Amino acid sequence: MSKIAASIPQMLVPVLPTWEAIRPFAERIDQSNVYSNDGPLNQLFCERFAEYIQGRLVHSADISVATVTNGTAAIELALRVRVPKAASSYVMMPSYTFIATAHAVKNAGFEPFFLDTDVETLTLTPEIVRAAIVAYGKPAAVIVVSPFGGPVDVEAWEHFEADTGVLVIFDLAASVTSIRRVSNQPICISLHATKMIGTGEGGAIISTDSEFIAQVKKTASFGFGTGTRVSEVPGGNYRISEYAAAIGLASLEMISDKISMLFDKAEAYKRALRHSDVQFQVGFGQEWIAMTMNVILNAARVQETLEALDKKGIPWRRWWSKGCHTHPAFAGAPCAKLFNTELVAYRTIGVPFHVKITQAEIELVSETIAEVGT
Numbered sequence: 001m002s003k004i005a006a007s008i009p010q011m012l013v014p015v016l017p018t019w020e021a022i023r024p025f026a027e028r029i030d031q032s033n034v035y036s037n038d039g040p041l042n043q044l045f046c047e048r049f050a051e052y053i054q055g056r057l058v059h060s061a062d063i064s065v066a067t068v069t070n071g072t073a074a075i076e077l078a079l080r081v082r083v084p085k086a087a088s089s090y091v092m093m094p095s096y097t098f099i100a101t102a103h104a105v106k107n108a109g110f111e112p113f114f115l116d117t118d119v120e121t122l123t124l125t126p127e128i129v130r131a132a133i134v135a136y137g138k139p140a141a142v143i144v145v146s147p148f149g150g151p152v153d154v155e156a157w158e159h160f161e162a163d164t165g166v167l168v169i170f171d172l173a174a175s176v177t178s179i180r181r182v183s184n185q186p187i188c189i190s191l192h193a194t195k196m197i198g199t200g201e202g203g204a205i206i207s208t209d210s211e212f213i214a215q216v217k218k219t220a221s222f223g224f225g226t227g228t229r230v231s232e233v234p235g236g237n238y239r240i241s242e243y244a245a246a247i248g249l250a251s252l253e254m255i256s257d258k259i260s261m262l263f264d265k266a267e268a269y270k271r272a273l274r275h276s277d278v279q280f281q282v283g284f285g286q287e288w289i290a291m292t293m294n295v296i297l298n299a300a301r302v303q304e305t306l307e308a309l310d311k312k313g314i315p316w317r318r319w320w321s322k323g324c325h326t327h328p329a330f331a332g333a334p335c336a337k338l339f340n341t342e343l344v345a346y347r348t349i350g351v352p353f354h355v356k357i358t359q360a361e362i363e364l365v366s367e368t369i370a371e372v373g374t
């Protein structure tokens with residue numbers, strides 16, 4: 001079989017709208033001379049962002065959106081506005097997540113309490129948190145994290161919250177396009193360049209609770225009441241500029257192309273790896289897609305596979321390291337037993353994946369992985 005020589009693929013290539021696509025929106029700034037403070041472009045972005053998400057839901061819902069400086073700030077603000085301090089100083093969260101989740105908890109004035117993760121879904125389940133409540137007591141809240149862009153079971157968490165009284169906040173930073181259900185439980189989204197809808201840096205909080213979103217907007221803008229310069233609640237400056245909103249509007253226009261290109265790349269990988277024992281996250285490449293792709297390796301072959309990749313100079317990454325509890329910044333944080341986290345973190349490996357990856361590059365990575373141990 002003759003082959004096109006494959007170059008070494010890059011790990012991740014973010015693709016944001018070109019200047020040409022941004023220009024029509026950005027030029028409106030020259031007309032309005034409004035550069036921030038919930039200007040016309042931010043309002044338009046919030047509106048279109050809400051419409052986009054609403055159009056993908058499996059139920060009808062009227063959702064409200066607040067934009068904020070980044071995904072980490074979104075989690076921080078959701079906690080500040082929704083969760084009373086009196087309840088407990090702890091916020092339960094999976095150790096297996098991007099470290100931003102733990103920083104957000106700390107910045108909001110709580111202590112992270114790390115829980116184990118489900119081996120199948122790579123995320124928390126209501127059962128894991130219920131067991132932790134029995135063992136350690138009720139936290140002030142729980143943060144449920146989307147596993148690398150995969151969907152979370154919003155209905156199950158609505159029941160959990162109703163039953164236990166423990167407030168739920170979703171860190172769906174990397175999974176805006178996987179949202180199929182929205183409740184009053186805040187969903188925190190990142191608009192970072194490496195996420196599905198990017199503005200460079202940016203974030204958003206969505207919820208069906210418009211009062212809550214109004215409170216978030218107030219907190220994100222010095223606590224000012226609508227149309228006033230009276231600071232009603234403690235807050236800060238977490239606003240995005242009109243320039244960021246212009247990029248967001250252009251980003252929304254390219255999202256369906258981006259999604260279908262990523263689905264194609266995922267399919268090519270799955271085809272190339274179909275005879276191997278490599279697993280993928282549940283529903284990945286069928287029900288949902290993200291900017292990253294993980295292979296779930298047979299634990300016995302992880303070390304050899306990583307060595308084989310290294311030998312060819314192919315990049316790989318444990319996107320979420322070995323869990324938040326292994327970072328010095330959170331070494332002292334309380335945690336439950338983290339057996340699953342250890343296994344999951346060990347064998348879940350990010351491989352090169354992006355809209356520009358070529359068929360030859362996909363085959364190079366896949367063959368390198370499939371050859372190990374066979």
Ligand SMILES: *Cc1c(COP(=O)(O)O)cnc(C)c1O
Pocket residue numbers: 070071072073097098100101145146171172173174189190191192202203
């Ligand atoms: C990207 C990400 C964040 C942080 O978002 P930023 O916009 O970079 O602050 C938080 N949690 C998860 C799971 C993420 O993937």
